[in-house]
Amino acid sequence: MSASQRLYMDNAATSFPKPAAVHEAMLRFATQLGASPGRGAYAEAREAGRLMHECRRRICRLIQADESKPEQVVFTLNTTDALNLAIRGILLAPSTLDKGHVITTWLDHNSVLRPYNALADQIGVEQTRVECDPATGLVDPEDIRRAIRPDTRLIAVVHGSNVTGTLQPVRAIGRLAREHDIPFIVDAAQTMGHVPIDVDADFIDLLAFPGHKGLLGPLGTGGLYIRPGIDERMTTTREGGTGSRSEHDTQPDFLPDRFEPGSHNAIGIIGLSEGVEWLLQRGVENVWKHEQDLMRTFLGAIDEGEMPGLTLFGPQGIKDRCGVFSVRIALAPGNGFDQPQKLSDLLEREYGILTRSGLHCAPLAHKTFGTHTTGGMTRFSFGPFLTVQDVRYACDALGHICQNAVAVKV
Numbered sequence: 001m002s003a004s005q006r007l008y009m010d011n012a013a014t015s016f017p018k019p020a021a022v023h024e025a026m027l028r029f030a031t032q033l034g035a036s037p038g039r040g041a042y043a044e045a046r047e048a049g050r051l052m053h054e055c056r057r058r059i060c061r062l063i064q065a066d067e068s069k070p071e072q073v074v075f076t077l078n079t080t081d082a083l084n085l086a087i088r089g090i091l092l093a094p095s096t097l098d099k100g101h102v103i104t105t106w107l108d109h110n111s112v113l114r115p116y117n118a119l120a121d122q123i124g125v126e127q128t129r130v131e132c133d134p135a136t137g138l139v140d141p142e143d144i145r146r147a148i149r150p151d152t153r154l155i156a157v158v159h160g161s162n163v164t165g166t167l168q169p170v171r172a173i174g175r176l177a178r179e180h181d182i183p184f185i186v187d188a189a190q191t192m193g194h195v196p197i198d199v200d201a202d203f204i205d206l207l208a209f210p211g212h213k214g215l216l217g218p219l220g221t222g223g224l225y226i227r228p229g230i231d232e233r234m235t236t237t238r239e240g241g242t243g244s245r246s247e248h249d250t251q252p253d254f255l256p257d258r259f260e261p262g263s264h265n266a267i268g269i270i271g272l273s274e275g276v277e278w279l280l281q282r283g284v285e286n287v288w289k290h291e292q293d294l295m296r297t298f299l300g301a302i303d304e305g306e307m308p309g310l311t312l313f314g315p316q317g318i319k320d321r322c323g324v325f326s327v328r329i330a331l332a333p334g335n336g337f338d339q340p341q342k343l344s345d346l347l348e349r350e351y352g353i354l355t356r357s358g359l360h361c362a363p364l365a366h367k368t369f370g371t372h373t374t375g376g377m378t379r380f381s382f383g384p385f386l387t388v389q390d391v392r393y394a395c396d397a398l399g400h401i402c403q404n405a406v407a408v409k410v
Contacts, residue, residue: 005352007390012162012190012324012381013356014212014219021274022217029267036263038243048266055273056256059215062276062284063207064198065225071255072231074224075269079189080111082208082224083156085259086185087115089234090154090206091125099124100153105139106132106364107166108158112187113364116156125153132368136315137166141173152182159197160190163365163377164314165324167195174203183230189213190381193275194291194322196284205230215279216384217272220265231255238262287384291323294382294391298325301395307402313369313377323382326360328371329402339375343401347378351397355380 008016029048037049056070065072076082091100102125104112119125128147132139144155155177160167170186177184185206188197192207193214199207204227211221226234239251240261252258279287295318302312309330315321329343340357347353359366359376366372380394 007351007353007393009380009382009386009390009394010354010356011213011383011386012360012379015214015216015383017385018216018218018271019275019278021278022271025274026218026267026271029270035266036243037266039263048270051270051273052264052266055269055276058273058276058280059223059225061280062193062197063225064200066228069228072226072228074226074256074259075264076208076222076224077220077265078212078222079187079208079210082222083111083185083187084115085224085237086206086208086226086234087112087154087156088119088237089259090183091119091123092237093233093235095233099126099151101126101128101149101151102154102156103128103130103144103147103152104156105130105158105168106368107137107139107161107163107168107362108156108364109162109187109189110361110363111189112156112158112185129364132166132365134368134370136320137161137164137313137365137368138315138320139168139173141169141176144173145176148176148180148182152180154183154185156185156187158187158189160188160195160322160324161314161362161365162190162324163360163362163379164326164369165190165321165381166314167191167320167322170204171202177205178203183233190322190324193279193284193287195288199225199227211268211272211275214383215272216275218268221268221272224259226255226259231258234259236261282384290384291382292318293388294386295321295323295325297388297391298380298395301392301399307399309405310398310402313371324379325381326377326379327398328374328377329405340378341375343378346401347394347397351393353394353397 033044033048035044035048037052056073057067059073060067116127130139130143157168174184183205186204188209192209207225211217212219236251238261242257244257245252311328313326344355344357357378
């Protein structure tokens with residue numbers, strides 16, 4: 001592969017490429033339907049509504065939810081939007097508007113940390129941020145148990161870290177939350193479509209996910225799965241037109257309309273539906289096995305190769321991780337290669353490999369690993385269209401960089 005070719009390894013930001021069926025479905029909608037679902041009784045509007053309904057059903061099938069209740073899947077703009085809906089929906093509900101206490105972890109994304117902080121300022125919510133193992137990033141479920149208080153209103157945990165790929169023990173944490181009748185939110189931004197998820201077996205009450213990452217849909221799509229009954233403990237965070245009950249000037253009380261005001265991103269959701277179908281046809285278990293093969297290749301090359309000065313953060317084996325890897329190369333002072341972004345720049349310029357460097361919107365994760373004040377890490381993240389050969393090429397590039405730099409031990 002030459003530097004003029006491009007090897008995309010930033011699937012943690014958004015997946016690329018997408019299945020051809022995603023683009024084809026969006027083009028059909030744009031050129032043949034074009035109608036807003038739920039905003040007309042004519043055939044095109046009905047068909048757009050049917051296609052959106054089918055997307056909800058497919059998502060339920062993917063996460064082992066009850067396919068006969070597709071309305072439990074609420075469409076959002078992205079995972080951040082879904083997390084805000086879940087967090088604010090629970091904590092601003094009249095029954096919980098008495099300050100209260102919430103729990104999250106040090107590996108969580110700003111999409112949880114910032115809403116928690118905002119609500120601490122607005123209504124006095126108190127927080128416990130459970131620290132993680134500084135070597136692996138794993139949280140001990142017993143630390144979650146110890147953090148629970150009589151007034152704990154919510155537990156939010158990232159499933160897979162967008163920094164190190166660490167997979168948290170969500171089933172054990174979910175069981176704890178269910179035992180204490182505390183709503184449990186899982187941020188599946190890095191695992192939905194990559195890792196098999198069973199919302200019932202994992203005791204998940206609210207599952208926030210992006211459409212544009214592992215589900216292989218377009219940007220501007222995402223969703224929130226709400227376990228039946230949990231919606232009764234939530235309030236709306238936005239209100240507006242739904243195309244239903246238009247004779248009333250109050251928000252409908254049924255799902256999904258209660259949490260979906262305004263016109264939908266129909267073209268995006270219809271594209272997303274085909275991304276989900278692509279996963280269902282192949283089986284998310286098979287997609288996960290392929291990702292594990294890529295992970296083994298990456299870990300094996302780092303373990304066996306001569307890469308002086310390179311540090312891999314997070315779990316050192318495929319257990320407890322997904323296909324997100326972050327590294328740093330420690331080099332002698334003054335050689336002009338002391339920041340992770342410079343590694344990303346070199347990988348792109350000389351090898352055509354596209355990565356992301358920085359703090360990845362997860363400041364506490366970088367504090368956990370000691371990279372918060374030194375520019376963060378350089379991240380490689382995998383998707384289903386990458387091959388073992390692609391990963392070997394990336395590892396060869398890393399090895400070449402390490403061998404040709406003035407490296408020092410970390």
